[in-house]
Amino acid sequence: MGVVNVTPDSFSDGGRWIETGAAVDHGRELVAAGAGVVDVGGESTRPGAERPSAQEERRRVVPVVAALAKEGVVVSVDTMRADVARAALEAGGAIINDVSGGLADPQMPALVAESGVPFVVMHWRGHSHDMQSKAVYDDVVAEVCAELRERVGALRGAGATADQLVLDPGIGFSKTAEHNWELLAGLEEVVGLGHPVLLGTSRKGFLGRVGRREGDERPLDARAVATATTSARAARAGVWSVRVHDVTATVDAIDVTTAMGELPAGLAPHPSQEPKQLRTAGGPERG
Template structure:
């Protein structure tokens, strides 16, 4: 297990109605991906109907998922935005069906009004690829005194982010961005223990940038927030293995374990049962 010198590690993460206590758990939080979209890169169209999405969520819950991340708009490279109403029509029925499911729910959105309505409907966390930089997003979160927040780094936007991304030092630049965003939110009244950070694998990064971030993932923990690793089935895995998205389960699980070894406290995954089984073994070895 890779060790790193950390001045201060988070002991809790407040997520709406739920509190994750890292002092009482060995393995990372498993965040299950639930895309109520027709065009997400891996599972687009599979759970576009609310009842199918709810069934998939129930399957994840039965297999031990810790948190379910609901999305109504694809943010894959080159994705075009959808209207506010279309996003709401996709996610609100799913939230309604799951709000009392017993595990926290997250809304994967950058739109302030979607955040606001999703929080009112019962979600516990906002997961934002724009790190609350869109108009009204900070206020939407400030209106809810308990919700968790995941701030992600992205270079440019989903349409252009993979057009020759460049960094002088990807680790330093991503860390600086995340620190600045977190400090800004804390200054505006969002408590430290509500914030998690995500370096944003695949969001404005080349293969080498992604590998460098995974190789040195422990560095992000130095910011003293829970760090999320979202690598599941992404193109970096396809470039290395030559496999299509649905054939990337094994390397995705391996990537989650590598991230856990390097300090990830949250892993965002498509393949919940496989990831949890692997983390159980990881936990047994590291106990």
């Protein structure tokens, strides 16, 4: 899953793709590099970020979704707002990727049930302005799994089907670096919940700091190898897809992991876990 941030303030590449034409071109580049899904978002979720208005988010996102979908790209919309998600689906979007797992907007669960599209349920404890104050766990893997189960139950209760739901452990969201590493080590437990899993580690701060002295952090554009390493780890654990900025490096890492016989061909070690809606729509076999 390749990332297109149509925002002025994303932590990684804010402002680079804010114009519709540039964002669409970047989406095409990600597909050419090997992305099976392009994830388009109009709201930064970096720590401390302020939310744009719903109108502004729609203005940023919908034209990009429409243009890419018209070219046959499988597009995911990265939003916490049901009205933005609805507009993106009407424009041709195929997946809703909600970092709040349906908690930020009480209208989202009903839209998920009504639309029938795949829905990414990320582990979430609060908005960007204060989420890191909630990074408190006794056992982060067990608690993230329990809270994801709770969200699945709530969404099923609202009418969503089990085969719509994709889980995301929420690396970096209400998590310290230590929590992130523990979750990566425990990915099999997340996969064991029985749903496809999406993992997003790309360019995040804990990868910039790993192995470095304090204050000597890798620049954002120098984290492709560290990201690709976590992508290979995710593939070995059986995830469905990884959400990355640098698609080529991750494709290479997956290809090498596959060549070493550490997972079956393709990114998804368990093809049965491909979201049903993408299989029936002729979507990618590997995300």
